[in-house]
Every structure is written in structure tokens, then in C-alpha cells.
Amino acid sequence: MWQWMEGGGAAPCARGKHAAAVLGGAVYVLGGRGAGGNLPLRDFWRYHLASGVWERLDGGPAAPPALQEHSATPHEASLYVFGGEVGALATETPLWVYNTETRLWRKLAGSPAPVPRRGRRAGGGKPAGGGPRGRRGHSAHALKDCLLVYGGYMDLKGSTNELWAFHYESESWHQVRTAGPGPARHRHAAALHDNKLYVHGGQCDLRECADLWHYDTMSRVWSQVRTPAKLSPGPRSGHAALRAGAHLYIFGGESAAVPTNELWRFHFGELPDGA
Template sequence: MPATGQSNPSLWTPLPQSSPCPCARYKHACCSSNGNVYVLGGRDSSCLGDFWKYSVVLDEWTKLNCTGDAAPEELEQHSMVTHKGFLYVFGGMWDSAYTGARCPLWVFDIANQKWVPCQGKTSSPQTQRPSNRKGHSAVVLGSAMLVYGGFMDIKGSLREFWSLDFSEFS
């Protein structure tokens, strides 16, 4: 707390927006890695499928590629975390017959700036995995991504708790 009589400096500082930059949005995912901030998807008037990187040092936005077989489609209310040079994106797909058969997890290789196929060492059709969801929380703890809760259209709110072991991808 500032002493009485001293000015109260703001805790927040607006950052200038250079061009190009992402459009206004909500329900997106955001995380940081090595001085960069990554923003993926969300909504404006419709669901967005764009992917951006903000360099804190250069104070500039770069639009990244979000196409190809390994890239996610348009997502909203998904999560994104970073671990050892990779971004892990989970959930946020529109519900369809297709989403039930697909694990809603995507991996972005930061060094090579590309989406890579997401296949763990023990991946098989019988492997237990979380279903698509929106509005969940995700954090990195040690060498795992922990996912809690969320919302599924038919089931409603979830109290499921999942752990993704990153060592399964190395």
C-alpha cells in the first residue's frame, strides 16, 4: 500500500496494438512461452480459427499457420498450456458425431512453428481419454497437464479430473 499522500500508480498499463493484430474476441485460449504470448481461436460474431503470437521484446503480432491435418479447427472455450517447447491445446470443438471419435488434443511445435500429429507412446483406440468439453481449466504441474471440469452440451457441467503425462510424447 502506498503511504498516505503519495500518488497511487496504476497496476495496469495498456499495450499499444500494432498492425496486424488479432480481432476483438472472447472464449479464446492464451499462454506464454519464452517471451511470446500465443492466442488461439475464440469468438467474435462467430467461432474463430486463427492463431497469433505476440513478441513482448519486439512489441508486434504475427499471424501463425493454423491449417493442415494436425491443426485444430475453429475452437472456443478451450485451454492451452506450454511445456518444453510445445503448446498443448485441449477441448473447445463444436459437438458432432465426429468429436466423439476424436481426442480433442492438438500439439504445436514452437521451434518449428507447426502443428504436429498428437500421438502418445501408448495411444490406442482402447486408451481411456477425456471427451471434448468447453470451459474447463488446465494447468501444468511438473511433467503433466491437469484438466478439471468443463461443460458438455448433453451432460452439462463436469467434475472430471484428468492428467496428461507429457513424457508420453517424447
């Protein structure tokens, strides 16, 4: 059964398109949009699971700007925040790292934004930088030694199927080369299980999807999982996914701009032959 958790004292305002992550007995919430989607938010909060109390965090001068549809992924004692919509004046796509022990943000510079064609110098080609460029509505997942970033929506390009890995130790990016192209998606739901990244639904540009895929991080192969249409969730985007035991759960999302509160469960052990 559901239980409404009322935090004591000050608490974050109503919002959507924010990022949240669990680390060290607390839930961290960053940014999003408030006031019915009209107000970009930059605030950063921590909810203590044991006491049920919210705490607003500062993080110092290197804190990220107002973000929406970004990702926040825990690893050891840090949160890794990537992407999101930061406005037309953004010139790069950095990765922000928040250390929960020092309570400070650190900005790792990313690839610069593409230079408009008329402003490029002769022979300039692509701008320097080895990381993924600006995107929102992607997903990010912590593997043993790297952060895996998949998909997202890129301005002027639409939905992408790019897969990137950020290596924690060297603090460097590389684009993962796969045996075949995966689905181009943003606002999808995704979770890791048994060295596989499962991706459900989302949008391919403007089209909402209902299919389920997995990417094998060992063989680097994308495969579509075939499930009976009558026993599967319909097209949706903006929903959430998590793995619990042998199951993938998805909740909510929108279909044809109509929100849903459907909760679906997929059993990994029921994969058909050849999926």
C-alpha cells in the first residue's frame, strides 16, 4: 500500500522534470521546473530517510545552473549530474559531481557546443572535446567502473541512440561502439539487470513507443524483447523504471499527452527464446 510521507519543516516546492537519487540513507533532489512548468529551478535538497526531514543544500559556487530533464547518478560518496536543458546560451555540456562528504560541487568541463557554420574558421572542422554534447531526457546508470549515458534529445538532431561511458578513475568519456544500432529514444524508462541495460518506451522524436529493448554490456549487442502486445504496457514517455530482484517495474508517464498512474512489472526470467 502507498503511504504519504510528510517531511518536517521546510520542503521543496512542487515540481516536475527534476532529478532524484538515493545515496547514504538520503534522497537527493535537484532542479526541475515549478509553478506549473513555468519556473526553472536551481535548488538542491536532501531528504533524510530515517528522520523524515528535508534539508536544503548549498554546494558552493560550482553548483550547476537551473536544469530540467537531467540525470543524477550515485557512485560511492558522490552524485554525478549530467545533461538537461540549460538554455540557448550554454556553450558546453559539463558533468557536475557533488561530494556528499565535503558537500561541495565540482564541474568537469565537457564538449563545447557546435559553432554555427558562418562563424567557423577555415579548416576548423568539429570543435575539440571528447564527451557527449547537450541532451535532455536521457538515462544514466552506474556500472562498476563507469557511468553509462544512453539516448536523449539533442536540439537540431532530435532523439539519439548514442551510448557514452564516463570512467570514474580517469574522469574521461568515450563513445561506446555497439555491434548494431539501438533505438533512438528520449524520455524513456531504463534500468540495469545482469549486465544488461533494459530500455522501455519513450519517444523517438515525436512518436511515442511501447517496445522493450536490452543492451548487453558484455557482447555490446542490442536486442528487442518480444512480448505479447495484449499483456504489455502501451506507448508512453516520461515514465520511471527500476529493478527490484528479478523484476523490472515501470510507473506513470504520459500517452498522447494524458498522464497515467499505471504500474507494470516485467519478469526477467520470462524472456522468450531469441529475445
